[in-house]
Amino acid sequence: MSSFVEIKGVAKEFKLPNGDKNLVLENINLEIRPGDFVSLIGHSGCGKSTILNIVAGLDQATQGYVQVDSQRVLKPGSDRMMVFQNYSLLPWLTAWDNVALAVNKVMRHRSKKERHQLISHYLEMVGLKDAMHKKPAQLSGGMKQRVALARALAIKPKLLLLDEPFGALDALTRANLQAELMCICSTHNITAMMVTHDVDEALLLSNRIVMLKNGPGATIEQILDVPFSYPRIPIEIMDSTNYRQLHHDLMQFLHHQQQIRYIESQITKV
Numbered sequence: 001m002s003s004f005v006e007i008k009g010v011a012k013e014f015k016l017p018n019g020d021k022n023l024v025l026e027n028i029n030l031e032i033r034p035g036d037f038v039s040l041i042g043h044s045g046c047g048k049s050t051i052l053n054i055v056a057g058l059d060q061a062t063q064g065y066v067q068v069d070s071q072r073v074l075k076p077g078s079d080r081m082m083v084f085q086n087y088s089l090l091p092w093l094t095a096w097d098n099v100a101l102a103v104n105k106v107m108r109h110r111s112k113k114e115r116h117q118l119i120s121h122y123l124e125m126v127g128l129k130d131a132m133h134k135k136p137a138q139l140s141g142g143m144k145q146r147v148a149l150a151r152a153l154a155i156k157p158k159l160l161l162l163d164e165p166f167g168a169l170d171a172l173t174r175a176n177l178q179a180e181l182m183c184i185c186s187t188h189n190i191t192a193m194m195v196t197h198d199v200d201e202a203l204l205l206s207n208r209i210v211m212l213k214n215g216p217g218a219t220i221e222q223i224l225d226v227p228f229s230y231p232r233i234p235i236e237i238m239d240s241t242n243y244r245q246l247h248h249d250l251m252q253f254l255h256h257q258q259q260i261r262y263i264e265s266q267i268t269k270v
């Protein structure tokens with residue numbers, strides 16, 4: 001199958017206020033097929049969010065390029081919707097109005113009735129039928145993230161970008177939302193990229209996991225294929241030998257990166 005997202009030779013260097021340069025990413029190459037759910041995993045600061053930001057068009061690569069559906073990414077667009085850990089909702093608007101704001105802007109050409117149906121459909125899909133008219137302060141963390149998901153999905157993006165979407169939620173809410181997201185993505189064949197620190201979350205949701213080495217100049221160490229078919233039932237797959245092996249491989253990779261980071265920090269002290 002042809003690639004839908006192409007990340008080719010991407011490097012990213014930030015200029016620091018004192019004039020120094022911080023090379024964060026180097027030669028990142030990744031091809032994502034339509035319907036893939038790809039997770040990025042690696043230690044804090046290795047550049048996972050930077051990759052997502054470049055794909056979103058919120059930041060520019062210093063070298064290389066990103067293409068989505070054969071179009072070069074140069075700026076943000078409604079074909080790529082991002083969901084952040086901190087929900088990013090407008091606090092003075094209700095759940096409905098937060099979703100409506102995006103839908104009305106992007107889907108101006110649709111009739112008022114159609115836009116209304118879309119907003120209602122996606123808020124119901126994420127289980128917010130009875131809380132549509134509440135403001136963010138009246139919603140739990142899980143409910144706020146549901147609004148953010150509904151807002152992203154209602155725009156019908158080509159690519160869903162998720163930056164630690166469940167990082168701020170308690171374990172039970174996180175598990176429920178993971179299951180719902182998996183169901184939505186597999187049913188609607190949504191292509192997604194997700195940054196996560198959670199090995200189980202990556203294994204549950206993704207069909208491929210990109211393992212990033214530590215920076216500076218982080219590169220891709222390996223891409224792991226996750227062979228379980230969708231929809232996945234956590235207690236069933238977690239019990240399998242295959243799952244335990246993949247979990248072990250990922251943990252070992254992260255542990256190894258942590259050791260490298262420790263040794264490097266000791267060397268620079270000397």
Ligand SMILES: Nc1ncnc2c1ncn2[C@@H]1O[C@H](COP(=O)(O)OP(=O)(O)OP(=O)(O)O)[C@@H](O)[C@H]1O
Nearest residue numbers: 014015022024042043044045046047048049050051
């Ligand atoms: N605008 C910026 N200017 C300068 N440096 C930046 C900027 N944005 C990110 N960085 C640096 O780039 C590196 C990678 O950051 P990034 O947020 O992509 O890492 P991450 O892997 O997503 O980390 P975490 O898991 O902690 O969220 C870090 O060293 C960070 O300090």
